[in-house]
Amino acid sequence: MTAQNLPHEPEFEQAYKELASTLENSTLFQKKPEFRKALQVVSVPERVIQFRVVWEDDQGNVQINRGFRVQFNSALGPYKGGLRFHPSVNLSILKFLGFEQIFKNALTGLNMGGGKGGSDFDPKGKSDNEIRRFCVSFMTELCKHIGQDTDVPAGDIGVTGREVGFMFGQYKKIRNQWEGVLTGKGGSWGGSLIRPEATGYGVVYYVEHMIKHASGGKESFAGKRVAISGSGNVAQYAALKVIELGGSVISLSDSQGALLLNSEEGSFTPEEINQIAAIKVERKQISELASTSAFASKFKYIPGARPWTNVTGRIDVALPSATQNEVSGDEAKALIAAGCKFIAEGSNMGSTQDAIDVFEAHREANAGASAIWYAPGKAANAGGVAVSGLEMAQNSARVNWTSEEVDSRLKGIMEDCFKNGLATAQEYVTPAAGSLPSLVAGSNIAGFTKVAEAMKDHGDWW
Numbered sequence: 101m102t103a104q105n106l107p108h109e110p111e112f113e114q115a116y117k118e119l120a121s122t123l124e125n126s127t128l129f130q131k132k133p134e135f136r137k138a139l140q141v142v143s144v145p146e147r148v149i150q151f152r153v154v155w156e157d158d159q160g161n162v163q164i165n166r167g168f169r170v171q172f173n174s175a176l177g178p179y180k181g182g183l184r185f186h187p188s189v190n191l192s193i194l195k196f197l198g199f200e201q202i203f204k205n206a207l208t209g210l211n212m213g214g215g216k217g218g219s220d221f222d223p224k225g226k227s228d229n230e231i232r233r234f235c236v237s238f239m240t241e242l243c244k245h246i247g248q249d250t251d252v253p254a255g256d257i258g259v260t261g262r263e264v265g266f267m268f269g270q271y272k273k274i275r276n277q278w279e280g281v282l283t284g285k286g287g288s289w290g291g292s293l294i295r296p297e298a299t300g301y302g303v304v305y306y307v308e309h310m311i312k313h314a315s316g317g318k319e320s321f322a323g324k325r326v327a328i329s330g331s332g333n334v335a336q337y338a339a340l341k342v343i344e345l346g347g348s349v350i351s352l353s354d355s356q357g358a359l360l361l362n363s364e365e366g367s368f369t370p371e372e373i374n375q376i377a378a379i380k381v382e383r384k385q386i387s388e389l390a391s392t393s394a395f396a397s398k399f400k401y402i403p404g405a406r407p408w409t410n411v412t413g414r415i416d417v418a419l420p421s422a423t424q425n426e427v428s429g430d431e432a433k434a435l436i437a438a439g440c441k442f443i444a445e446g447s448n449m450g451s452t453q454d455a456i457d458v459f460e461a462h463r464e465a466n467a468g469a470s471a472i473w474y475a476p477g478k479a480a481n482a483g484g485v486a487v488s489g490l491e492m493a494q495n496s497a498r499v500n501w502t503s504e505e506v507d508s509r510l511k512g513i514m515e516d517c518f519k520n521g522l523a524t525a526q527e528y529v530t531p532a533a534g535s536l537p538s539l540v541a542g543s544n545i546a547g548f549t550k551v552a553e554a555m556k557d558h559g560d561w562w
């Protein structure tokens with residue numbers, strides 16, 4: 101069965117169709133028709149592992165969750181991709197994430213295959229001891245299937261340095277091996293500096309190139325009003341970097357609602373972002389802070405809302421950074437109506453296909469100062485896995501690079517990622533007169549061709 105016939109896996113089908121349609125609408129298959137076969141092969145995971153996770157809650161009750169690891173593609177290196185702990189996790193979601201990860205990892209230029217895993221375990225409302233017991237049980241099974249040269253997971257939604265630590269400890273006990281089997285580790289035991297910051301910083305570095313290219317070098321983040329969704333790892337560090345570069349952050353959100361500036365002036369401050377970060381460590385909601393007098397005087401909190409249609413005043417840049425499908429077609433239109441010129445996904449598959457269609461149609465229809473440009477997560481948020489790749493390199497060589505060294509490599513990788521997508525779009529897609537090249541098509545084609553060629557060399561298709 102091909103990926104096209106998987107109605108019971110809607111998220112995976114969406115991710116597959118998004119990639120396949122950009123390949124079809126380019127000249128790739130005219131120039132290289134044999135790559136159609138590669139697309140069929142690459143869309144089936146090499147291996148899917150599903151397992152039972154039994155753990156004990158604080159009341160002594162037996163709790164059961166499902167654990168997964170999708171080892172999607174190892175053409176370019178060991179499987180690499182995060183673990184997500186969230187009640188919504190299922191095979192369709194992990195297959196979509198693993199599929200996108202293959203091409204994202206290819207775009208970093210590092211030797212990493214693609215994978216993703218996780219569990220339908222909900223860390224919210226759990227004590228630290230419950231989380232530790234869950235992580236130990238989860239890794240007791242997962243450790244049979246991973247290793248520094250086989251499969252190297254990292255964090256994702258619901259998995260922070262704390263969970264990585266618990267899982268790393270259990271791997272080490274069972275396998276009696278200290279090895280770089282997980283990334284996102286603590287700084288004193290093998291973690292890379294800048295890994296926590298990498299995805300958020302990387303998105304902003306990527307958008308800097310978009311702004312510079314589109315404005316002919318005249319503009320930067322300075323003075324830009326930036327709407328961000330989410331308030332977790334990616335959103336927090338994206339917000340801090342935007343402010344450092346002279347932009348204003350005008351919204352953040354979480355799964356319960358959106359927090360927005362209530363005036364057309366100003367920005368979240370780094371102190372306010374740090375306060376939000378502190379409550380997120382305790383797995384609390386933004387609504388708790390929003391009701392305090394300091395926040396209530398400056399922000400409006402809208403329960404159940406996403407930021408996009410609720411911002412006061414102009415939006416220049418939008419960075420969806422919470423979860424998949426968090427921008428609908430109507431919200432994409434609202435963003436453009438609010439003046440938004442640059443949309444880049446910190447989240448994976450942050451935009452629905454309808455939203456991408458809206459952004460891409462506006463890109464085609466506008467030139468010069470009114471150009472609108474969309475960057476998909478698999479390019480814009482590649483900074484996280486890129487620094488995970490750098491963490492693997494440091495672990496193998498038993499060295500620690502400085503923050504400056506890692507940050508400078510991250511900047512280089514994000515620049516290459518942008519330029520590669522741009523150049524590949526120029527080679528394979530003819531844009532409407534005067535419009536900017538499609539970064540979604542260029543990034544998809546660049547990532548796909550690299551993986552397809554390696555698979556052909558390995559005899560995976562012929």
Ligand code: NDP
Binds near residue numbers: 255424484485
């Ligand atoms: P976190 O768990 O740190 O934060 C997730 C944020 O998104 C929280 O604000 C959370 O709200 C919100 N959220 C989660 N689920 C939903 C939902 N169903 N609806 C609305 N809001 C939701 O995760 P990250 O910041 O690490 O990840 C965010 C996105 O970035 C994900 O798509 C992830 O796959 C992607 N990504 C992450 C990378 C990384 O290095 N961490 C790398 C590349 C991509 P609440 O606090 O209420 O739960």
